[in-house]
Amino acid sequence: MAGHAAHNLNQTTDWGGKTSPFKISYGKIMMWFFLLSDALTFGAFLVALGFARYAAQDAWPIGEETFNALPFLGSGFPLAYVAFMTFLLILSSVTMVLAVEAGHRMDKKGVIKWMIATIIGGFFFVGSQAWEWSHFIHGTHFGRVELEDGSLANVVAGPNGKLKFGEIKSFEVIEAGHHYRSGQVLTSKDLDLDHEWQHAVVGGHIHGNEIHLHDGSVARINKEKDENVRLLVKKTGGKYKIGDAIDGEEAVNMYYGAFNNGTPTKVVYGANMTENEYGPKTYANLFFFITGFHGFHVSIGVLINIIIFINVLMGTYERRGHYEMVEKSGLYWHFVDLVWVFVFTFFYLI
Amino acid sequence: MERDDVYEYSLDTHHSEEEGKAVRKKIYLVTLILSVITAVEVMLGMYVKNDGSVTWNTIKALFIVLTLVKAGYIVMVFMHLKDENKTFRNFILVPYFIFMIYLTFIVLYEGHAVGHALQVYGAH
Numbered sequence: 063m064a065g066h067a068a069h070n071l072n073q074t075t076d077w078g079g080k081t082s083p084f085k086i087s088y089g090k091i092m093m094w095f096f097l098l099s100d101a102l103t104f105g106a107f108l109v110a111l112g113f114a115r116y117a118a119q120d121a122w123p124i125g126e127e128t129f130n131a132l133p134f135l136g137s138g139f140p141l142a143y144v145a146f147m148t149f150l151l152i153l154s155s156v157t158m159v160l161a162v163e164a165g166h167r168m169d170k171k172g173v174i175k176w177m178i179a180t181i182i183g184g185f186f187f188v189g190s191q192a193w194e195w196s197h198f199i200h201g202t203h204f205g206r207v208e209l210e211d212g213s214l215a216n217v218v219a220g221p222n223g224k225l226k227f228g229e230i231k232s233f234e235v236i237e238a239g240h241h242y243r244s245g246q247v248l249t250s251k252d253l254d255l256d257h258e259w260q261h262a263v264v265g266g267h268i269h270g271n272e273i274h275l276h277d278g279s280v281a282r283i284n285k286e287k288d289e290n291v292r293l294l295v296k297k298t299g300g301k302y303k304i305g306d307a308i309d310g311e312e313a314v315n316m317y318y319g320a321f322n323n324g325t326p327t328k329v330v331y332g333a334n335m336t337e338n339e340y341g342p343k344t345y346a347n348l349f350f351f352i353t354g355f356h357g358f359h360v361s362i363g364v365l366i367n368i369i370i371f372i373n374v375l376m377g378t379y380e381r382r383g384h385y386e387m388v389e390k391s392g393l394y395w396h397f398v399d400l401v402w403v404f405v406f407t408f409f410y411l412i
Numbered sequence: 413m414e415r416d417d418v419y420e421y422s423l424d425t426h427h428s429e430e431e432g433k434a435v436r437k438k439i440y441l442v443t444l445i446l447s448v449i450t451a452v453e454v455m456l457g458m459y460v461k462n463d464g465s466v467t468w469n470t471i472k473a474l475f476i477v478l479t480l481v482k483a484g485y486i487v488m489v490f491m492h493l494k495d496e497n498k499t500f501r502n503f504i505l506v507p508y509f510i511f512m513i514y515l516t517f518i519v520l521y522e523g524h525a526v527g528h529a530l531q532v533y534g535a536h
Contacts, residue, residue, distance in 0.1 A: 166427045
């Protein structure tokens with residue numbers, strides 16, 4: 063007697079390597095394995111973020127204070143932009159899954175429609191990330207200031223409303239240099255006043271109300287008053303503790319007092335790989351690394367989607383009898399969305 | 413070229429017009445759920461102050477739970493993992509979760525100890 067099992071097992075298929083124990087096609091299994099390894103990489107990045115954060119303790123920046131700007135509208139909108147980006151990526155994930163669904167019905171027109179939407183969503187997301195990086199690198203109008211005792215403080219909105227950096231109206235030249243004549247009034251038409259100002263602040267070229275411009279001329283600064291300035295201590299230098307807040311006139315005096323006697327490098331604007339205005343060096347490095355690696359994945363995803371889209375247009379999958387390639391690129395695209403959900407929580411929210 | 417030596421699983425996923433309708437309905441429902449969760453997260457992030465209090469720590473835990481819920485919907489519905497073979501599903505998820513929970517615990521514990529050491533002995 064051959065036994066019970068012989069009846070149920072088909073020798074040619076079940077033991078001949080012709081079926082998958084998982085009942086899933088080879089391509090999809092391999093995509094899942096790739097995504098699993100990629101998930102380990104991203105998991106390691108986020109765990110490393112957790113390590114840096116726990117080690118830095120109170121010095122770590124708060125998401126809604128760092129990311130509170132919108133294009134054209136300035137600051138004062140905590141998390142709005144990153145929420146928009148998250149929503150964008152979720153929507154493009156939805157259009158992708160709709161393309162996969164259309165593929166299951168062999169609906170070529172539907173696949174084309176939803177894949178176009180997905181690709182556009184991907185481009186918008188990468189573009190948004192470019193803006194976010196640009197804003198992160200250039201920083202705020204005030205930057206981070208080092209106080210007299212060596213404490214580091216950020217400038218945030220005080221208790222009475224929105225923080226406003228008084229607009230720099232013009233520079234009135236009082237001593238001629240290589241370029242500018244004495245008595246000339248330089249406005250934003252002549253040069254980038256904000257850029258010139260930040261350059262002078264970092265270089266220690268501001269004395270009282272006078273600025274030394276790059277051509278050697280000296281000018282009087284015509285600047286509006288700042289509003290609702292609060293200095294929030296982020297790193298202690300002895301006199302001030304982390305979390306100390308200085309408001310009003312005193313805050314303004316301390317801020318300008320840090321550099322307007324010609325002391326250089328008391329203010330840091332924006333971020334680079336060695337220093338940043340937001341918090342510890344690791345913070346900016348991890349921001350560039352994690353969102354950069356994710357942005358790279360999105361870019362690759364857009365590229366893959368375009369290639370698959372061209373194949374859909376050419377009817378490759380119509381002839382093949384199934385749209386599984388759309389499903390596989392879809393898996394990758396959803397994974398990118400999935401990673402962003404975690405980056406959103408651990409980098410921006412918590 | 414037709415091949416008779418492999419089973420073509422790719423064709424198993426085909427579905428009819430009516431089934432498609434049900435699938436799409438589910439997709440729109442999940443879209444709504446994901447959007448609402450994201451909106452709630454952003455609102456909480458905007459209006460609850462990050463001050464290390466008990467309230468904030470509760471919100472923090474809630475963020476993690478909501479994130480896992482979102483991730484669950486994306487993986488199970490959008491990536492169709494729920495429709496795959498149960499063995500395959502566990503094959504992907506279980507080892508990953510065991511490893512990540514272990515890694516997270518050990519690295520955060522270590523990070524905390526390093527942070528404490530820096531506070532006590534200084535950064536140099």
